[in-house]
Amino acid sequence: MANKNWILMVTAQTPTNIAVIKYWGKRDETLILPINDSISVTLDPEHLCTTTTVAVSPSFESDKMWLNGKEISLSGGRYQSCLREIRRRANDVEDEEKGISIKKQDWDNLKVHIASFNNFPTAAGLASSAAGFACLVYSLAKLMNVKEEQGKLSAIARQGSGSACRSLFGGFVKWIMGKEANGSDSMAVQLATETHWDDLVIIIAVVSSRQKETSSTSGMRESVETSPLLHYRSKEVVPKRILQMEEAIKTRDFPSFAKLTCTDSNQFHAVCLDTSPPIFYMNDTSHRIISYMEKWNRSQGTPQVAYTFDAGPNAVLIAPNRKVATLLLQRLLFYFPPSADTDLSSFVIGDKSLLKDAGINAMDDVEALTPPPEVQDNIPSQKSKGDVSYFICTRPGKGPVLFADDSQALLHPETGLPK
Ligand SMILES: Nc1ncnc2c1ncn2[C@@H]1O[C@H](COP(=O)(O)OP(=O)(O)OP(=O)(O)O)[C@@H](O)[C@H]1O
Numbered sequence: 001m002a003n004k005n006w007i008l009m010v011t012a013q014t015p016t017n018i019a020v021i022k023y024w025g026k027r028d029e030t031l032i033l034p035i036n037d038s039i040s041v042t043l044d045p046e047h048l049c050t051t052t053t054v055a056v057s058p059s060f061e062s063d064k065m066w067l068n069g070k071e072i073s074l075s076g077g078r079y080q081s082c083l084r085e086i087r088r089r090a091n092d093v094e095d096e097e098k099g100i101s102i103k104k105q106d107w108d109n110l111k112v113h114i115a116s117f118n119n120f121p122t123a124a125g126l127a128s129s130a131a132g133f134a135c136l137v138y139s140l141a142k143l144m145n146v147k148e149e150q151g152k153l154s155a156i157a158r159q160g161s162g163s164a165c166r167s168l169f170g171g172f173v174k175w176i177m178g179k180e181a182n183g184s185d186s187m188a189v190q191l192a193t194e195t196h197w198d199d200l201v202i203i204i205a206v207v208s209s210r211q212k213e214t215s216s217t218s219g220m221r222e223s224v225e226t227s228p229l230l231h232y233r234s235k236e237v238v239p240k241r242i243l244q245m246e247e248a249i250k251t252r253d254f255p256s257f258a259k260l261t262c263t264d265s266n267q268f269h270a271v272c273l274d275t276s277p278p279i280f281y282m283n284d285t286s287h288r289i290i291s292y293m294e295k296w297n298r299s300q301g302t303p304q305v306a307y308t309f310d311a312g313p314n315a316v317l318i319a320p321n322r323k324v325a326t327l328l329l330q331r332l333l334f335y336f337p338p339s340a341d342t343d344l345s346s347f348v349i350g351d352k353s354l355l356k357d358a359g360i361n362a363m364d365d366v367e368a369l370t371p372p373p374e375v376q377d378n379i380p381s382q383k384s385k386g387d388v389s390y391f392i393c394t395r396p397g398k399g400p401v402l403f404a405d406d407s408q409a410l411l412h413p414e415t416g417l418p419k
C-alpha cells in the first residue's frame with residue numbers, strides 16, 4: 001500500500017421489497033430484532049432499486065456518504081453498525097491489474113466513500129431504507145471480500161433497517177425473527193425465486209410522495225409500548241399466518257395469498273390505530289382504494305387482486321396475471337385519473353406495456369373508460385383527479401447484483417467523489 005493514489009471501487013444494485021406479512025415491533029431496538037417473522041415479495045429492480053458505489057483509497061481521510069447527490073452523516077448508530085460488522089469480516093483483497101494489495105488488517109484504518117441513488121422517492125413509504133441498507137451492506141461486503149453467505153449478510157443489513165434484510169434475496173423472502181439475544185439467528189431466507197411465480201403483476205399507486213410524519217421506527221416503538229393488539233397479533237396471529245402464507249406461495253394459491261395479504265395489511269393498520277396516540281398512515285385515497293378492490297373481489301366471488309399498505313398511504317396492488325392486471329389498471333385509471341396538467345407517460349411508469357394491453361394509448365382513452373360492472377348501480381359521483389400522483393407497474397424481481405465494471409459507478413474513479 002505504498003502508493004496512496006489508487007482507488008478501488010464496486011457498484012451494486014439492490015431491490016426494494018413489499019411485506020405481505022408485516023414486520024411491526026422490535027424486541028431489541030439496537031440490534032433490530034423483531035417480535036414476529038415476516039414475509040415479503042422482492043420488487044423488480046428494473047423499476048425500483050438502489051444503486052450504490054463504495055470506494056476505498058488510502059487517500060480518503062474519513063468515511064463519507066452521499067445519498068441522492070447530497071452528503072449525509074454516517075455518524076448514526078445504524079450506519080456505524082453496518083460499517084463495523086462488515087469491516088470485522090473483511091479479508092485480503094488483491095487487484096493485480098491495478099497493482100493493489102490490501103491485507104485483512106488494513107481495513108480497520110482504510111476509509112470508504114459511499115454514493116447511493118434511489119430511483120424512486122426516499123422516505124415516502126416505498127421502502128427506500130430497505131433497498132438502501134441492503135445495497136450498502138452488499139456492496140461493502142463485495143469491496144472488502146467478505147465471504148459470508150447471503151443470509152449472514154442479511155443479518156448485518158437488518159441492523160441498518162429491519163426490512164432491509166429481506167432485500168438481500170429475490171422472489172419471496174421470509175425474515176426469521178430468531179431466538180438468540182445477540183441476533184445471530186435473526187436473518188432472511190429465500191422461500192422461492194422470482195421465477196417460481198412469475199405471472200404476478202404488481203401496481204403501486206403512489207398516493208403521496210411527501211415524507212411521512214411518523215417514521216416506521218418510532219411508530220413501531222409506540223405500538224410495542226401501547227398496543228395490546230400488537231402483542232396478540234405477534235403471538236397468536238402471525239405464527240399461523242406465516243405458515244399459511246408459505247403454503248400459498250409454494251402452491252401459487254392466489255386466493256389464499258390475496259386474502260392473507262389484505263388481512264395482514266389491515267391488521268397492521270389496526271395496530272397503528274390501537275397505538276396511543278393513534279398513528280394514521282393511510283389516508284382517504286388509501287381507504288377508497290381498499291373499498292374499490294374489496295367491491296371488485298366480492299363481485300367475482302374470489303379475490304382478483306391483493307392490496308397492501310406499508311407505513312404510508314401508497315397502495316401496493318398484486319394481480320395474479322397480466323389479464324387481471326389490465327382490468328386492474330383500467331379500474332385504477334377510471335377511479336383516479338390524472339390531473340389536467342399530467343401526461344400519461346409520467347402518470348403510468350415502470351412496465352408501460354400494461355397500458356397497451358389495457359387499450360390505453362392516450363389521455364382520451366382514459367377519459368373514455370366506462371365504470372366497472374361492480375359499480376354500475378352506484379357510480380362514484382365525483383372522480384378524484386390527481387389523488388394518485390402516479391402508478392408504477394412492476395413484478396416480483398431478482399435480488400442484489402454486482403456491476404461487472406465501473407462504467408455505472410456513482411463515484412469518480414480518479415477523485416472518489418460523486419460524479
Ligand atoms: N440508498 C440509501 N442508502 C442508504 N441509506 C438510505 C438509502 N435510502 C434511504 N436510506 C435511509 O433510509 C431513511 C428513510 O427510511 P424510512 O423508513 O424513513 O423511509 P422508507 O424506507 O422510504 O419508507 P418505509 O420503510 O416506511 O417503507 C433515509 O433517511 C436514510 O437514512
Ligand SMILES: C[C@@](O)(CCOP(=O)(O)OP(=O)(O)O)CC(=O)O
Binds near residue numbers: 023161163216
Ligand atoms: C410497515 C413496514 O414496512 C415496516 C418496515 O419498517 P422498517 O424496516 O423501515 O423499520 P426499522 O427496522 O425501524 O428501520 C413493514 C415491513 O416492511 O415488514
